[in-house]
Amino acid sequence: MTAAAPAPAHPQFSASEFALRAASQALRDAFAGDADGAVATPWQSYICNACGYIYNEADGDPDGGLPPGTRLADIPDDWACPLCGVTKADFSPYEAPTLEALRAQASAAPAASIRVRGEPGVVIVGAGRAGWQLAETLRQHSATLPVTLVTACAGDRYDKPLLSVAMARQLDPLALVSETGRDAAQRLGLTLLAHTHAVRICADTRQLRTTRGVLRYGHLVLAHGARAALPPGLSPKMCWRINHLDAYQRLRQRLGSQPKDVLIIGAGLIGSELANDLALGGHRITLLDTAAEPLARWHDQKAGPQLLDAWKDLSIRFEGGLQVQQVERVGLRYRVTTTSGRRFAADEVVVAAGLLPPNRLAQGAGLAWANGIAVDSTTLQTSVSGIHALGDCISIDGQCSRYIEPIARQARTLAAAILGQPVTPYEHRAAVVRVKTTTRPMTLH
Amino acid sequence: MNPADLPTQLHLDGALRGDALLAAVRHIAQGPLAAQVEAIDRTGYYPCAELQQLAAVGAMSAHLDSTAGPADYGLAIRAMAEASRVCGATGFMMWCQAVCGLYLQQSGNLALVGDVLERHASGAGMGGTALSNPMKSYAQIESLLLKATPVEGGYLVNGTLPWVSNLGPDHYCGAIAAVVEADGNTSQREVMFLLRCDAPGVELRECPSFSAMEGTGTYALRLKDHFIGTAEIMADPTRTFIARIRAAFVMLQCGMAVGITQGAIDSMWAVEAQLGHVNQFLEDRPDALQAELDALTARVMQLAQTPFDTSTDFFIDVLDARAHGAELCLRAAQSALMHQGARGYLMSSDVQRRVRESHFVAIVTPAIKHLRKEIARLSIEEMPA
Numbered sequence: 101m102t103a104a105a106p107a108p109a110h111p112q113f114s115a116s117e118f119a120l121r122a123a124s125q126a127l128r129d130a131f132a133g134d135a136d137g138a139v140a141t142p143w144q145s146y147i148c149n150a151c152g153y154i155y156n157e158a159d160g161d162p163d164g165g166l167p168p169g170t171r172l173a174d175i176p177d178d179w180a181c182p183l184c185g186v187t188k189a190d191f192s193p194y195e196a197p198t199l200e201a202l203r204a205q206a207s208a209a210p211a212a213s214i215r216v217r218g219e220p221g222v223v224i225v226g227a228g229r230a231g232w233q234l235a236e237t238l239r240q241h242s243a244t245l246p247v248t249l250v251t252a253c254a255g256d257r258y259d260k261p262l263l264s265v266a267m268a269r270q271l272d273p274l275a276l277v278s279e280t281g282r283d284a285a286q287r288l289g290l291t292l293l294a295h296t297h298a299v300r301i302c303a304d305t306r307q308l309r310t311t312r313g314v315l316r317y318g319h320l321v322l323a324h325g326a327r328a329a330l331p332p333g334l335s336p337k338m339c340w341r342i343n344h345l346d347a348y349q350r351l352r353q354r355l356g357s358q359p360k361d362v363l364i365i366g367a368g369l370i371g372s373e374l375a376n377d378l379a380l381g382g383h384r385i386t387l388l389d390t391a392a393e394p395l396a397r398w399h400d401q402k403a404g405p406q407l408l409d410a411w412k413d414l415s416i417r418f419e420g421g422l423q424v425q426q427v428e429r430v431g432l433r434y435r436v437t438t439t440s441g442r443r444f445a446a447d448e449v450v451v452a453a454g455l456l457p458p459n460r461l462a463q464g465a466g467l468a469w470a471n472g473i474a475v476d477s478t479t480l481q482t483s484v485s486g487i488h489a490l491g492d493c494i495s496i497d498g499q500c501s502r503y504i505e506p507i508a509r510q511a512r513t514l515a516a517a518i519l520g521q522p523v524t525p526y527e528h529r530a531a532v533v534r535v536k537t538t539t540r541p542m543t544l545h
Numbered sequence: 546m547n548p549a550d551l552p553t554q555l556h557l558d559g560a561l562r563g564d565a566l567l568a569a570v571r572h573i574a575q576g577p578l579a580a581q582v583e584a585i586d587r588t589g590y591y592p593c594a595e596l597q598q599l600a601a602v603g604a605m606s607a608h609l610d611s612t613a614g615p616a617d618y619g620l621a622i623r624a625m626a627e628a629s630r631v632c633g634a635t636g637f638m639m640w641c642q643a644v645c646g647l648y649l650q651q652s653g654n655l656a657l658v659g660d661v662l663e664r665h666a667s668g669a670g671m672g673g674t675a676l677s678n679p680m681k682s683y684a685q686i687e688s689l690l691l692k693a694t695p696v697e698g699g700y701l702v703n704g705t706l707p708w709v710s711n712l713g714p715d716h717y718c719g720a721i722a723a724v725v726e727a728d729g730n731t732s733q734r735e736v737m738f739l740l741r742c743d744a745p746g747v748e749l750r751e752c753p754s755f756s757a758m759e760g761t762g763t764y765a766l767r768l769k770d771h772f773i774g775t776a777e778i779m780a781d782p783t784r785t786f787i788a789r790i791r792a793a794f795v796m797l798q799c800g801m802a803v804g805i806t807q808g809a810i811d812s813m814w815a816v817e818a819q820l821g822h823v824n825q826f827l828e829d830r831p832d833a834l835q836a837e838l839d840a841l842t843a844r845v846m847q848l849a850q851t852p853f854d855t856s857t858d859f860f861i862d863v864l865d866a867r868a869h870g871a872e873l874c875l876r877a878a879q880s881a882l883m884h885q886g887a888r889g890y891l892m893s894s895d896v897q898r899r900v901r902e903s904h905f906v907a908i909v910t911p912a913i914k915h916l917r918k919e920i921a922r923l924s925i926e927e928m929p930a
Contacts, residue, residue: 150678150690150707184707185750185765190690252924297924299865304840309865311917311924314872327926336927347928354929448929460858 146172147194151184154194220316221246222518223308225298225461226323227255227281230491230507234321237508237515239288245519247290248317250310252324253346255281255294261504263348264373265536267381273352276345298324301465303484319518322462322473322482322489326455326502331365331424338427338434339365339451342374354448359383363436363446365424367394369535371452372407376537379414386444388436392420395535398544403535410540419444455502457493470498478525480514488514496528503531553658555611555650557666560603562614569602570624574631582632585760586898591713592760593671596638599628600668605642608797608852609650609666618793618849622800629804630811633902634761636801637909641673641711641718641761643797648674648719649739651790652779657739672718673711675740675766676794677910679721683787684911684919691722691768693736699774700724700736708752710763717741718766721783737780737787738773746771757901792863793852795911799845802870802906805899806838809877812896813884820884829880834873841869857923864923868916871907878903 143158160166164182166175175188197205222238224231227249235247249255256277266273285292293312300309301320308315328341340351355362359382364371367389375387387394393404408418423439427449436444457472468474468483472495475481480488490510492502506528513526535542561569577595584590599605603613608621621643629636642665649662664670681687690707693700702722709718720740724732742749750765780786813831817824824830845866851859878900882889889896907913 149687150705180705180750180765180767181707183753185752185767186690186705186707187767190705295921297921299861299920299924300869302837302840305837309869311921338929340929341926344926347926350928460861464862 143169144172145194145196146188146191148181148184148186149190149192150186151181153181153183154196155181155188155191219246220306220318221248222319222321223248223250223315223317224321224323225250225308226325226491226493227251227253227257227292227294228323228325228491229260229504230323230325230511231321232257232284233507233511234323234490234514235288235290237511238518239290241515241519241521243289247288248293248315249281249285249290250293250296250298250308250315251281252295252297253344255285255292256345257281257284258345260343260345261536263342263345264370264377266348266352267377273345273349298461301461301487303465303487306486317486320487321514321518322487322493323491324458324461325492326457326472326500328451329454329456330451331453333425334365334427334451338429339449341451342370343455351448351450355381355383360447361386361433361445362448362450363388363434363444364450364452365389365436366452366454367391367418367420368397368452368454369395369533371450373536374450374452375416376411376414379411379416383415385414385416386446387416387418388422388424388438388444389418389420390423394418394420395544398533401544403542403544406540406542407535407537410537455492455500457500469495471495472500474498477528478513479517479523480510480526481517488517490514499528501528501531503533505531553655553662555606555609555658555662555666557603557606557611557613557663559601560606560611560613560666562603562607562617562620566603566607566620567623567627570599570604570627573598573602573604574628574635578628578635579631582895582898583893585632585634586757587759587892589754589759591762592632592635592638593713595635596642596671596711597668599624599635599639600642600666604628605639605668606646606666608643608793609646609662611666616852618796618852619846622797622803622845622849625797625800626804626807629801629902630808631804633801633805633808633899633905634758636804637758637905638673638711638761640797640801642668642671644674644676644794645672645711645717645719647790647793647797648737648779651786652737654776654778656776657779661739671711671713671716672739673709673716673762675706675709675718675720677708678706679735679783679787680791680794680910681915683791684915684922686915686918689721689723689731689735691720692725692731693722693773694725695727696772699772699777700738702738702740702746702768702771702773704768706766706768708763709766710758710761712742712749712762712764712766714749715743716762719779720766724782735783736773736778737783738777739779740766740768740771740773740777742766744771757898757905788855789853792848792854792860795860795867796845796848796852796863798867798906798909799870802867802874803838803842803845805902805906806834806870806874806877808895809874809881809899809903810834810838812881812889812899816885816888820886824884827880827883829876831884834877834880837873838877841866841873845870861920861923864911864916864920867911868913868920871903871913871916874903874906 146155157171160168160170257279258276281292297311306317328343342348362383363386364375365388367387372394375385379385394407395403425439426437428435434446434449462473473489473493475489475494477496516523533544581592604624608616608618610616625636625639649657678690682689691704693702718740721735721737724734726732746769748767810831881896885896
């Protein structure tokens with residue numbers, strides 16, 4: 101470490117300004133003593149809530165008729181803020197923060213800043229498995245290509261499938277992160293724009309508009325995944341949807357350590373795994389589905405009966421053939437009513453009714469859409485040049501695939517295409533599904 | 546049904562529509578308004594007569610349903626752009642006048658949608674909007690500055706609003722106050738009302754000088770036990786009302802950005818013949834900016850088809866179009882100054898004035914930073930608290 105001169109307390113002021121300030125402070129101190137020489141309350145500063153003007157009692161507001169040394173209490177009610185005209189009623193006590201405190205506050209902000217010059221490189225929207233996998237693959241083949249990752253969340257890396265087995269494996273939800281976004285970005289030498297929302301693609305100028313400014317791109321890759329669907333009529337304020345670490349952590353925090361009644365709407369893969377895991381964690385589960393059995397998609401492999409059999413000793417009540425009509429708050433609990441008039445009470449309601457990719461970005465850019473962002477089955481190119489997509493947000497021949505296995509192969513195809521290397525065409529094939537219901541794991545085809 | 550219960554049809558004489566309106570606005574902007582631009586900017590001349598001429602041809606009422614035709618937001622925005630191309634401050638005052646008309650018509654209050662709205666739409670009455678603070682309050686950026694205490698037949702309103710534009714001693718504006726409960730606590734409810742500058746308990750106070758906006762009739766408004774009754778109420782409570790008009794409110798501001806950007810591009814072409822040989826080395830050349838502006842204008846015209854769509858996705862789209870307008874306006878004005886060089890730097894040049902106007906588009910509520918913060922807030926998936 102090199103020896104550095106002590107940092108000035110206020111580096112933005114020159115030495116002569118400091119001397120002036122010191123002199124005026126001495127004057128203020130002299131004013132602050134009362135007639136008997138006793139030290140009175142130090143001068144206070146107040147900030148205008150409307151415009152940010154700072155009134156210092158020592159300085160007063162001579163232009164506004166307040167001589168130096170006028171206390172806030174002594175300011176007449178009709179005095180006006182010299183900048184915006186509000187009265188002293190709209191002022192609050194103010195203590196100037198140190199520059200160090202301000203710097204600390206600014207560095208806690210999540211985002212890196214946007215590069216405005218140089219090669220635009222690759223911009224990836226989404227920092228889930230697909231986004232990070234592509235970034236890793238690109239880096240393996242090019243050490244210099246500028247890569248920017250834009251994500252609405254913190255960008256921390258974790259294995260999403262663990263969200264449905266965390267209780268059984270006694271994993272602390274806060275410890276599911278395997279690498280923070282910041283660390284991964286540093287390791288891979290890329291720019292991570294965390295807590296940043298991609299708002300609109302301007303394909304004609306190759307720009308991505310975000311909530312932290314405009315990014316130019318050479319290649320744009322959409323890897324923003326899908327959102328948990330919420331059936332019409334259900335309020336997002338009352339129903340959890342577990343498709344991200346953040347929501348999962350908050351649900352776990354809410355459930356706390358005491359057993360709770362949890363009602364899960366949807367007994368597909370996610371709903372069944374969550375039911376299994378939360379029951380193993382000691383909660384009482386009611387699992388509803390429109391179909392007569394859980395995992396009805398795999399009816400011909402008898403997945404449902406096997407699962408129900410495995411759950412015999414768990415506190416999971418499955419109710420099939422029910423369509424939820426309404427969720428209401430009743431006191432501190434919720435009442436769930438079905439179209440057939442059945443009612444259930446629960447402490448928390450979780451909806452696991454499938455995934456839908458958000459379509460605003462794609463539609464704004466005029467990308468072809470078929471249940472997801474339509475991509476070429478071999479190149480993963482969208483209908484607009486320079487824009488590609490992979491992972492949960494895409495559809496191939498109208499079919500979506502929401503599994504982990506294809507992502508690495510998709511990333512290899514895309515990275516080669518972006519880097520102008522020989523491309524191994526992506527091959528779309530049916531996925532094998534492993535049901536992580538730990539009481540009886542199953543493999544389905 | 547009693548005919549008196551039917552909503553009043555806004556009657557407009559002499560208001561033009563379509564290309565005829567745009568031609569008339571261009572004529573006023575490039576004639577009488579252009580003659581006053583320097584006075585508006587340098588000496589704070591409030592262009593009351595020019596605004597009234599614009600209102601008389603229908604420039605600030607195209608977005609209202611009237612005898613002249615159904616509401617046309619695209620036309621209102623293009624009219625504002627034509628004036629802003631010459632004078633950004635005037636474009637801003639047209640927006641103030643236009644949104645005040647929007648509040649009056651959407652209030653549905655029979656005391657406001659009749660004579661008051663008719664005088665307003667024709668320019669006989671002039672007014673603005675004191676919704677900068679409430680809009681930031683709804684976006685969770687600051688808290689409300691006006692407080693309304695319920696009394697017999699209405700409310701007593703107290704507090705001070707900084708920087709309300711298009712005001713004068715006989716002007717008015719739409720304002721919002723937080724309702725204070727009997728126990729002195731602020732409730733979660735607000736009331737929106739027409740605030741007349743000449744009413745008892747209302748005082749206009751001069752503000753310090755504003756860059757590029759000195760002629761916009763901008764004052765602080767101080768209210769002391771100002772009574773508002775049913776004849777002034779625009780919305781009580783306000784949340785549904787604001788949810789309905791917020792996209793229209795923001796969308797109309799795009800007219801300023803489009804016009805100022807176009808003015809900047811005009812001034813780049815103006816020196817191309819002489820300076821093109823050096824200007825070719827600049828970024829943001831006029832043809833590229835024009836293409837971006839045309840694409841943005843087309844996007845805004847599309848949004849203007851459904852100004853009262855209350856969906857979150859639509860509002861995000863409107864906020865982003867407004868942000869894009871501000872960003873483009875900044876780049877175009879800056880680049881115009883680079884293109885013009887010293888001649889654009891003269892205080893008498895519209896090019897340097899437009900740089901200051903573009904800064905205003907970027908900082909007036911909702912400023913670029915507010916727009917981005919609000920888009921981020923609205924983009925987050927809602928979950929149980």
